[in-house]
Amino acid sequence: MAQPPQPKPARPTSAAALSPEPKIRVWDLFLRFSHWLLALSVTIALLSGFFGGLPKLWLHLIVGITALVVVVLRLTWGFTGPGSARFADFWPSPRAIMAHLAGRDGRHLGHNPLGALMVFALLGSVLALAISGALSLGGLYKIGPFAADGFALGSVAREAHEIFGFLILALIAAHLGGVLFESLRGKENLARAMVTGQKVGRPGDHAPMERQARMAMSLALGLILLVGGTLALVKLAKRPVDGLPVVTSSLVADECGACHMAYPASLLPKQAWQHLMAGLDDHFGEDASLAPETTVAISQWLAANAAESADTLPAHVFSNPDPMALGQITATPGWKALHHDIVAETFKRAPIFSQGNCQACHKDAEGGRFSPLALSIPSPKK
Numbered sequence: 001m002a003q004p005p006q007p008k009p010a011r012p013t014s015a016a017a018l019s020p021e022p023k024i025r026v027w028d029l030f031l032r033f034s035h036w037l038l039a040l041s042v043t044i045a046l047l048s049g050f051f052g053g054l055p056k057l058w059l060h061l062i063v064g065i066t067a068l069v070v071v072v073l074r075l076t077w078g079f080t081g082p083g084s085a086r087f088a089d090f091w092p093s094p095r096a097i098m099a100h101l102a103g104r105d106g107r108h109l110g111h112n113p114l115g116a117l118m119v120f121a122l123l124g125s126v127l128a129l130a131i132s133g134a135l136s137l138g139g140l141y142k143i144g145p146f147a148a149d150g151f152a153l154g155s156v157a158r159e160a161h162e163i164f165g166f167l168i169l170a171l172i173a174a175h176l177g178g179v180l181f182e183s184l185r186g187k188e189n190l191a192r193a194m195v196t197g198q199k200v201g202r203p204g205d206h207a208p209m210e211r212q213a214r215m216a217m218s219l220a221l222g223l224i225l226l227v228g229g230t231l232a233l234v235k236l237a238k239r240p241v242d243g244l245p246v247v248t249s250s251l252v253a254d255e256c257g258a259c260h261m262a263y264p265a266s267l268l269p270k271q272a273w274q275h276l277m278a279g280l281d282d283h284f285g286e287d288a289s290l291a292p293e294t295t296v297a298i299s300q301w302l303a304a305n306a307a308e309s310a311d312t313l314p315a316h317v318f319s320n321p322d323p324m325a326l327g328q329i330t331a332t333p334g335w336k337a338l339h340h341d342i343v344a345e346t347f348k349r350a351p352i353f354s355q356g357n358c359q360a361c362h363k364d365a366e367g368g369r370f371s372p373l374a375l376s377i378p379s380p381k382k
Contacts, residue, residue: 023198023201024198024199026109026197026199027085028081031077031081032194034070036195038070038122038126041064042067044063045063045064046165055375064130069226072226076218077218080215080217082211083208084110088209089209092117100113106206107205108205110208118175125164132164133161135157139153139154139157140158141154141369143373145233145234150242151312188200243310243311243315244310245305246266246309247367251298252265256298261358263358264314265301265304267314269318270307271326272326273306313370314368314370316334317332317334319334361375363375
């Protein structure tokens with residue numbers, strides 16, 4: 001009798017096929033969320049800072065404050081979060097850095113020593129950007145908690161803010177390059193791991209320390225830092241501010257404002273105002289002569305409150321007029337530098353009509369503040 005066909009023996013299965021590499025939860029939800037939110041806010045801050053100009057300062061401030069809050073919360077999480085989030089887990093000692101550079105330390109499930117250096121460098125750079133930006137905003141535009149700290153400090157802070165901006169660009173480029181290099185070397189997608197939170201476990205991995213997140217302490221510490229910091233900044237903002245422009249007198253507003261905007265006295269130095277008032281009979285091609293006592297009163301008021309008396313950005317920028325057009329604000333090198341990126345046709349269209357119509361774009365022009373937050377170039381009217 002014929003025997004039934006026997007089944008062929010199964011091929012031996014490798015241990016790897018039977019036991020796939022396990023996936024390990026490495027990055028917690030808050031760490032991943034804060035990572036991508038910080039990346040987004042810093043990117044928008046850099047774009048708005050380098051390319052947006054003063055009209056986009058409001059956006060720059062929003063994302064800058066967002067980045068600062070994220071960094072503060074990440075710092076608290078570095079002491080209270082789970083193992084892979086704690087600074088103690090990946091503190092980059094010189095020995096660890098040298099071992100990693102030499103390829104002797106194996107694979108890190110959490111941050112490797114070079115990645116740890118990048119974490120601290122990026123967090124520190126964002127803090128430096130926030131501090132220098134706030135000092136710049138206060139010193140130059142008299143806005144925020146550091147409005148009382150003077151134009152000189154604001155000017156230095158602005159330069160530092162720009163330097164830190166280029167520094168963080170370099171750090172971002174190095175970070176992206178490092179992620180790509182480590183992904184290729186380790187045959188894993190590190191960017192995806194920062195989305196899913198998981199990595200494949202392999203023999204010999206350096207696992208993160210085992211620590212549970214201390215949620216209550218993290219929330220308490222975060223609230224203390226954010227609320228305490230906000231209250232401190234509010235108190236700083238209440239300090240008296242020296243060097244603000246003086247509100248235009250009623251006499252100047254009535255006489256000068258009858259023909260054009262009553263320009264703040266802080267927009268020209270004393271010498272320029274004296275030159276203007278001495279030539280009212282030929283005031284830009286027109287006879288604007290006033291009664292002698294009125295001329296004297298206006299001249300004295302303008303001289304007393306000229307650019308030398310104010311500590312604002314316009315006062316400093318316009319304090320060096322063009323000698324060939326001594327009393328013309330729009331002829332000063334400072335005015336031209338501030339408006340160099342605006343095409344000439346913009347000033348001719350409605351509702352602006354002329355370069356001298358400051359209040360068409362600067363809603364606080366008559367007060368002499370010229371805050372960038374009050375700047376809005378109107379759309380052309382048909």
